[in-house]
Amino acid sequence: MAPAKNLTMVMNAGSSSLKFKVFQALGNGELESLASGLCERIGDTANSRMKAKTAEGGSVTLQEGFSDHQDALGLVSRFLADTFSSSFTRSVHSVGHRVVHGLDISAPVLIDDGVKAVIEKAISLAPLHNPAGLQGIEAAMATFPAAPHVAVFDTAFHQTMAPAAYMYALPKELYDEQAVRRYGFHGSSYKYLVPRAAKTLGKPVESLNAIICHLGAGSSMCAVRGGQSVDTTMGLTPLEGLVMGTRCGDIDPAIVTYLLGQGHSGAEVDALLNKRSGFLGLTGHSDLRAVIDGAAAGSAPDRIALDVWRHRIRKYIGAYALQMGGPLDALIFSAGIGENSSILRAFLLEGLEWYGIALDEESNKAAVDGVAGNITAPGAKVQVLVIPTDEELSIAEQAIEVVDRT
Incomplete structure (x- = not known):
């Protein structure tokens, strides 16, 4: 009997x-x-390893040399076959791949040569992520040759933005010839959160007006009007927008040319903005927990860093509230910081009662460690929600939907 493809x-x-x-x-x-x-x-074949766990709580660490992604996926397949069934690879209905940049692809798609070509074309915009994405796709296609493979792009959710939101005020040929525009990221997270927020509020997705704060080591925000993205903080790359663990977010672009004029190379400036800035640049710590501890102990740099972080987020809350075209239904927190730090949520929203945003202290404290919650104070006009995101589940749902309709 053939194994169930489930x-x-x-x-x-x-x-x-x-x-x-x-x-x-x-x-x-x-x-x-x-x-x-x-x-x-x-x-790094001398030090490569696999860490895995099952839903039942079992865990394993296997030390094995991986020369490439194909080797790694071979060990994954053996682990899954040993754990579940020798027919595991034949039970795979679909394989969903997270791909960071898909240019103007607006939905998850079955992977073919044309899709691979788009991913390759976007390498210049996502040089750290898209090459690895292609390597993973090739390895998975060799390991699961009978299963359809689906690309789910971080950028796809934001393809509903209007030109007013995604165009930069640069010479138009940069857009026409080199695809320079705002794309936005964290799309799988936002796609997961929007219907769950609508369900929590008892509203149809198409009537949801919300500002979503995806706050983690990499952070972004999204203005959702009528259930669709109308603006987002990240741009051509994930560097634009909020203050992050090691990324600077919004800066005067003339800083780049100034630094180049001071003798820094392009590679040095890129590394500075992406890997040495943000909380790391301001405080020496990329982990926000260390910054919180430092601020509590009286460290001036840590306190300033938190103030800069809050100022940027609150600026976008105000800007995005004006994009709703009507009342704002909800402000939503998700991802590592947004889900787990009641202290920072309270810090972010302090003093916004005049706008109808206020937290219930006890509900806010309870919504941590993966616990969802409505943390709105009684009588507040804007609902404040904590919804843990699940990007992997979102990718799985999208992959299944694509395969089942083809």
């Missing part, structure tokens, strides 16, 4: 890593996570 693999390939998660389709249409893991230090 499993979906989700893959997120980095330059030296490969994350995976396996979902099983249940009879009620829901998806259940069976296993997840990370292959790290791919290419």
